[in-house]
Amino acid sequence: MVGTRRWRKRQPVTAVGLAASVVAMMLTNPAAMNAAAATAGPALSVDVSAARHAISPDIYGLNGGDPAFSAEIGQTVARWGGNASTRYNFKNHTYNTGSDWYFENIVADDQHSVEGVVKSNLDRGIKPVVTxxxxxxxxxDSPASHPYACGFPATRFPQQDGFDQWDPNCGNGQLNGQQLTGVPTDTSIPQDAAFDGEMVSHLVSQFGTAAQGGVPVYELDNEPVLWSSTHRDVHPDPVSDDELGGKGTAAAAAIKAADPSAAVLGPSGWGYCEWVASGLDGCAPGADAAAHGGLNLSQWYLKNMKDYSDAHGGKRYLDYFDQHYYPQISGGTDPASDALRLRSTRSLWDPTYVDESWIGPSGVNAPPLQFVRTMKSWVAQYNPGTKTAITEYNWGALDDINGALAEADVLGIFGREGLDLAMLWGEPKPTDPGAYAFRMYRDYDGAGSRFGDVSVSATSADQGQLAVYAAQRSSDEALTVMVVNKTGGDLTSSLSVAGFDNAAAAQRFTYSPDNLGAIVRGGDLQVSNGHVDATYPANSITLLVLPAAGCSASLHINGDWGTGHVATVTVTNDRHTPMTGWRVSWTWPGDQQVVNSWNTSLKQNGSRVVATDAGWNGSIGVGGSTSFGIQATGAAASPALTCTPT
Structure with a gap:
């Protein structure tokens, strides 16, 4: 089924691009939103007290990416992988392109070597996943320039269906549409799990262990069931359960021996067929599955890793259960393709969504995928405690607003469903709409502000019209609500918010076809009795930010004698619920120094002062207040006070 991914652009071992980007921010007149012309949209609701769980920052990963854009969005993880990593030899920095490009051996330069990519990522605070x-x-060992060593050389196979125009000795390994049988030693040398252990030991010698800040995660190859296609010059036979399981456990053991603190990730299958069946079985469990307890490939792979752990003292050998996800849709942007793209994100979670590609009734007739949930259910049954990852995915059209809507929807789903790790393959250019989907979550105001890191309950009466995701931000307790309008018309909807005390009006940030080069700051929206009414533009992504109600502090000068003064600070609870603790901070405008304080625990560093409750006075009822006092040197001043509940 590889041909169904015809829009997917394959690359060599992924590396870092060179372009740069800047987020533009603009203020708009709220009157520009013509609510009168909008259609009534589905009701939205958020409950901050329900369905709370942490959102992994690693779901916003990229396989490569522009350095400036990566820094802008605070990218946390990147992957060194893909087809070219399957035969990468760290000892000579050479890889084979496989079927991506005439099965040629290419010598990587320093920048694109595994060491170069790992160093670049670590230097920028990005965790590398290494295959x-x-x-x-x-x-x-191979020539560094043409003519390259290749899997189907014309000197051995003079008649082939195609040859590399830049290296006419290298063919595509087919004659009259039939696959030729290559000679592995034309390009390659044998290796086993010991080689993997050497590779990890080498990287540990260069960068330290995972615990010391080195490579944190190692991936067990790439899309192994496709080896008989992508690397058929050395592996023409289909992969069996036993081959994948045996090689996987051996490599995992070698990795853990070389770096016990590193995590292992696998099996990284390409898509539906590899999720459920070995190469021997094809695209549905068959004789190979029957010989392995009737389990599909993913189920058996998880169980096999668990069995291996149990047989070796309970030590974990698989830390991440990883699969790749490419919706089987075209990359087009015609109306039908756009609509299907936005519907197909439901295949990640919706138990009622029947896949509309060959995976569904028109082909193999698979049940609803609800893929992230299915991954988690397999893990819970066959290898509890294993994290879940999707290290390649792409919904296409990232250069179009429709692709941006799909990407924003997918990132929201990843966070809500509790995926642990995800990396987009085929990264957008910094100026592409798809890049703005990431910015809406990771840099919506151009100053590094982000969507929340604790997912909370968010529902829409029609997720197909307005998709909604919500999270609370730990740093300031603000509530962030992402709304994706998947329709071609403006929709006005009411958002009800429960379990949250907001301090002020909701801030609004929108990305839409009206300005594809900027995230636009709109007028603030009033929050009345836990309700926010808003109009969401057609084909748009809107982020609402509701500041959390907290506390306020005021300073009163009790006495000032020029060289010193005494003051009282009053702390007031502005919430609709009791507070359990508080912190007040300020910066003196001059050389004032606190020499005495009471009813607080206070520290001063330079001109910066931080005062916290004394324990017994931390609890303040709704609308209540407490106070503490200070004696300071220098003339009396009235610095700006910041109060934060703790």
């Missing part, structure tokens, strides 16, 4: 080879072969 180790399992296929049984790695690239041999």
């Amino acid at each position: 180790v080879p399992l296929i049984g072969w790695v690239a041999k």
Whole structure:
């Protein structure tokens, strides 16, 4: 089924791009939103007290990406992988392109070597995921320029259906549409799990262990069931359960021996067929599955890793259960493709959504995928405690607003469903609409402000019209609500918010076809009795930010004698619920120094002062207040006070 991914652009081992980007921010007149012309949309509701769980920052990953854009969105994780990593030889920095490009051996330059990519990522605070080879072969020593060593050389196979125009000795390994049988030693040398251990040991010697800030995660090859296609010059036979399981446990053991603090990730299957079946079985469990307890490939892979752990003292050998996800849709932007793209995100979670591609009734007739939930259910049954990852995905059209809507929807789903790790393959340019989908979550105001990190309950009466996701931000307790309008018309909807005390009006940030080069700051929206009415523009992404109600502090000068003064600070609870603690901070405008304080625990560093409750006076009822006092040197001043509940 590889052909169904015809829009997917494959690359060599992923590396870092060179462009740069800047987020533009603009103020708009709220009157520009013509609510009168909008259609009534579905009701939205958020309950901050329900369905709370942490959102992993690693779901906003990219396989590569522009350095400036990566810094802008605070990218936390990147992957060194793809087809080219399957035969990468760290000893000579050579990889084989496989079927991506005439099965040629390419010598990576320093920047694109595994060491170069790992160093670049670590230097920028990005955690690298590094792929180790399992296929049984790695690239041999090869010329660094044309003519390259290749899997189907014309000197051995003079008649082929196609040859590299820049290296006419390298063919595509087919004659009259039939696959030729290559000679593995033309490009490669044998390797086994010991090689993987050496590779990890080498990276540990260069960068330290995972615990010391080195490579934190190692991936067990890439899309192994496709080896008989992508790397058929060395592995023409279909992959069986036993081959994948045996090579996986051996490599995992070698990795853990070389770096016990590192995590292992696998099996990184390409899509539906590889999720459920070995290469021997094809696209549905068959004889191979029957010989392994009737389990599909993912289920058996998880169980096999768990069995191996149980047989080795309970030590964990699989930390992340990883699969790749490419919706089987075209990359088009015609109306039908756009509509299907936005519907198809439901395949990640919706138990009622029947896939509209060959995966559904028109083809293999698979049940609703609800894929992230299915991954988690398999993990819970066969290898509890394993995290979930999708290290390649792409809904396409990232250069179009429709692709941006899909990406924003997908990122919201990843956070709500509790995925642990995700990385987009085929990164958008910084100026593409798809990049703004990431910015809406990671840099919506151009100053690094982000969507919340604690997911909370958010529902829409029609997720197909207005998709909604909500999270509370730990740093300031603000509530962030992401709304994706998937329709071609403006929709006015009421948002009800429960379990949250807001301090002020809701801030509004929108990305829409009206300005594809900027996230636009709109007029603030009033919050009345836990309700916010808003109009969401057609084909738009809107983020509402509701500041949390907290506390306020005021300073009263009790006495000032020029060289010193005494003051009282009053702390007031502005919430609709009791407070359990508080912190007040300020910066003196001059050389004032606190020499005495009471009813508080106070510290001063330079001109900066931080006063916290004394324990017994931390609890303040609704609308109540407490006070503390200070004696300071220098003339009396009235610095701006910041009060924060703790």
